[in-house]
Amino acid sequence: MRTLTAAAGVSGREEDAAETAARLLRQHCGDVRRDALGSVVGTRPGRGPRILLDAHLDQIGMAVVGHEPGGFLRVAPCGGMDARCVAAQSVIIHGRRDFRGIIPAAPPHLKHDGEKSPEWNDILIDTGLSDAAAEIPLGSRVSLCAPPRRLLGERFTAPSLDDRTGVAAILRCLELLGDKPACPLAVQLSVQEEVGGAGARAAAFRAEADEALVVDVSFAWAPGAAREEAQGTLGGGVMIGVSPTLDETMSEALEALARRNNIPYTIEVMSGRTGTNADRIQQSGPALPCALLSIPLRNMHTAGEIVDLRDIESTARLMAAYLTERGTA
Amino acid sequence: MYEEQYQPPHSHWLEELCALPGVSGREGPVRDWIIAHLPAGAAYRVDPLGNLIVNGGQEKVMLCAHMDEVGLIVTHITDEGLLKFDHVGGIERAAYLGRQVFVGKNALPGVIGVVPVHLLRAEAKKQLPAQESLCIDIGADSREAAARLVKPGDTATFEPGFTRFGEGFVQSKALDDRVGCLILLELLWQNTGLCAVFSAREEVGGAAAAAAFALRPRCAVIIETTTASDLPGVSGAQRVCELGGGAVVPFMDRGTMYARELYERAMSLAKKAGIPAQTKSVIAGANDAHTIHTSAGGIPCIAISVPCRNLHSPGVVMRESDARAVFQLADLLWKELTAQ
Missing domain, CATH: 3.40.630.10 (Zn peptidases)
Structure with a gap:
């Protein structure tokens, strides 16, 4: 597994x-x-x-659909991704090679409804790269990153x-x-x-x-x-x-x-x-x-x-x- | 003068520091680790609230960074063996759904469960699940099985997830304020007689005031992290501060009017030395200065912070160059304040 x-x-x-x-x-x-x-x-x-x-x-994962200044990516869901769960989620970006990144959480002081799920139009990926477009072409896939781990008994998460x-x-x-x-x-x-x-x-x-x-x-x-x-x-x-x-x-x-x-x-x-x-x-x-x-x-x-x-x-x-x-x- | 590439010798400690569990009120593992990593000869004591005070003597200036982190606390075990929980410190639940946590002293792994989006009505898909509906799933099948390993009052930390990425960026839980602890530790290693307080419970109100009361310094410098919202679609003042913009020196936040004289001194020192520095363009957030500045009859405070994205989440993001700027500015400021 x-x-x-x-x-x-x-x-x-x-x-x-x-x-x-x-x-x-x-x-x-x-x-x-x-x-x-x-x-x-x-x-x-x-x-x-x-x-x-x-x-x-x-x-399931995401596909890169746009580049924003500052090394941010716009993404669309690839399969039935749960948008409720993506804030501050660590990701792997499968660009020209694999890069690590993270999905920013909504800044607390900005007006947002804390009861609402984020929407795909607002979901970004932070790559920390100065020129993300060169390394991560449109269409690159993004997967969720969490270490596989045993829980109690025979339970397993990944x-x-x-x-x-x-x-x-x-x-x-x-x-x-x-x-x-x-x-x-x-x-x-x-x-x-x-x-x-x-x-x-x-x-x-x-x-x-x-x-x-x-x-x-x-x-x-x-x-x-x-x-x-x-x-x-x-x-x-x-x-x-x-x-x-x-x-x-x-x-x-x-x-x-x-x-x-x-x-x-x-x-x-x-x-x-x-x-x-x-x-x-x-x-x-x-x-x-x-x-x-x-x-x-x-x-x-x-x-x-x-x-x-x-x-x-x-x-x-x-x-x-x-x-x-x-x-x- | 500012050395852009200067990497303080203990920078590699950051990952270890971030991985330590230290939810507010349960800072023991962090405190023990810091004590074990103090420079030889440093005098220290732990006060009854859990603050770690290093070189508390005839000091004029107290430097402070908090050891605790935001996290979760178990409030109840259900019949099915799942753990109900509440937040310790301000966390938005959008940031931890489906994430791994470690519960209690034995760091038992668990996952925060969510009802799959497939099973929700159209309206519910757009809403976050109610806080009271959420549970930590440790894999136990019954209350008895869970209760053997966990008890209400146990705290849970997020999976550390420490990762360097992009060009000099770091993501991890607990960067708030372990990066501050690291900077303070580094200052102790490089200066003699520096009075440092590694404080407890900052995220739930703060225990630092008690340390300040005991020390009665002339002024206090808080080494912290602060929210940056330098994201696409956020413009102007709403960005607050920028990653890569250097040390953040606020003139005011939700907790404190910082001492004007200290603010201007820090800013002009930064300018003179060429250390990148910025202030906050939104009056937001608060830190230990909030309680310190009214302690012991009033103590002028200044904060020097590392700008961070996703503060109070399992994936706080900072840029290492900003931490270097905070270190160098704090070092200079301490030297100047204690030279007089």
Whole structure:
């Protein structure tokens, strides 16, 4: 998790994260490469239906859209950044090389409503550079910076846990499978999920799969959230998605397997679109039934995302059980 | 004369100083560190309010920098094992949502949680979450699990985040006023008989007055940080002061009318020596001078400050050249005030 979260990969500029993920994926897949849009793809041979595993590589961040005198940058969100949480946030600016910077907080003596969230038009980045334009071209991505850290028990915090935990779950699943027989796999660690899911949609077309398992993060309950909206529990196990847009047979098979193998799980009910690559993969071309497994996460899209590492393990175990079962079916 | 590139020999201590936890009233770790780093032979004592007084004898001039920093204090542990908290010192909550903190004497890591923006109604997305809705999440599952490690009254500091960036800039928590502590420590290393007060509780009203009362100096020089709002879109006087503009010498703020004679002396000294100096173009902020100048029947005060962006946040920003200017001006002023 530390290796995966240390790599940067704001949507559209996933090179660093892709390189790291590809290196880790090569331990399990022989033909790892990056596709036309940049997603990391690989395969694993087997018998039975071909199953596509997807997790997204990219993370939320910002893109530089303007330069101001004094070494300040104007930025726009790249993905669903939470503007409420950016004041005095330390950042990494991925310019001609990586630079450190910080988002200024509103000066206290200037008239501003202390109850209101900052707006993107007012959000700047302080680079401390005299000529930022020379070093940081427009379009450079900016990621949130916070050191990865263990909390009590198995809890872990870092930026970009959405969705490096999904990537970690797939890697762990492949590790659990080892040399054991399973169904043939197409793995895609896809780019640009946070800005619409183009990476997954394009990559899935080439996967020639019969069905797909998407691994993303979802909301763990925390104070202030409604239980029916934040249905996951940190440490409560993998969340199995149930939705009109997901394949009912697959969801039910996953739940039965979790029960049979004593894998902790919760059911996450959605009424339509899932807001994940599962929505996109089904539009890739061939008809592709999809299931969604989610890892519960707190503080989504902030620098302080939190997961429970045991939930990555239960997700990986459930995937491995499913792939093994489908391989012998 | 002003030496622009002069780097005081102990400048590398800044990172260590900023990382120390020292929320107001809990300055112990900072005080202990400073005592351990005093020059050999410095006489010191700690007063009952926690001020560290160095070389308090027959001094005429007292120099003062505060050890404490703004932070959080745990007020309650919820059934779910989350920590309710309040602010110690003035902090805007926009500056710490989703940030890491360290709680209590064992520096237990935690994160200030927020309900994800996805789950909010359109109107709520534009509002900051209410202060009373916020919690520190240390990863505990129950009140019992949390209560084994944390108790109400424990303070929390922000993740230090000390980073040098850009051309000579630094970002960190607690630069207010550890950079002042460092400058004062450096002054002690370079001058004999300099009377220094490392004060406690500045961010919650200040304990420095008690030290001033005990010392009864002829005047006091406060080494501080002060708000700069030199940002794009802010113009003229509203910028207050500028990073890179040198030492900030205010004539007045929300707490103090600084002694006119000291103000003019500091400014003319700076001019004569070529030390970059500026004043504040907005009457804002306050510091230990507020309580010192009315202590012991009245003590004329002057402040020399490092201009900082994002004061009272986890990411205060300063420029090292400004700290050098503050050091050199304070050094000159002390020499002149004590030469008479």
